[in-house]
Amino acid sequence: MSNTIKAIQDLYPDELAHCYGCGKNNPDGYQLKTYLIGDETIAHFTPDKRFTAIPGSVYGGLIASLLDCHGTGSAAAFASAEENIDFNTVETIPVRCVTASLKVDFKAPTPMGKELELKGKLRSIEGRKIWVDMTLSAEGITCVTGEILAIRLEQ
DSSP, rough: OOOOSOGGGGGGGGGGGOTTTTTTTOOTTTTOOOOETTEEEEEEEEEEEEEGGGTTTBOHHHHHHHHHHHHHHHHHHHHHHHTTTTTTTSSSSSOOEEEEEEEEESSSSOOOOOOEEEEEEEEEETTTTTEEEEEEEEEEEEEEEEEEEEEEEEO
């Protein structure tokens, strides 16, 4: 697989780029950006106090939504890479995925105000179904693990 200079979400067609978590056309959203680096995906996000669960810890709903967006972005990246699409030369990619199932396992409190690192690894692709395993860490500590079953939208 290749490295991307552009975020996967920046390669979504404009009509499919309005997601609150990762849509480039949603200025009020998180603007999460997922990059394909070798055989894994990576994204970063720094939560501020509006995402507080208890003082000093991040609200679990934010974490689930970050994994959701990173997971579908990762699935689109892995499917596109399997089709030998060069992310750095195309304006848009023809792959967009939606969530069929999302599993989130909280392992440790996620600290507020620290950069969170999300990573994704392809488990498998079977037709339109794409499984991705994910982690979310802060300062080298795995706070969350997750998995997503993403479904490729038909064109």
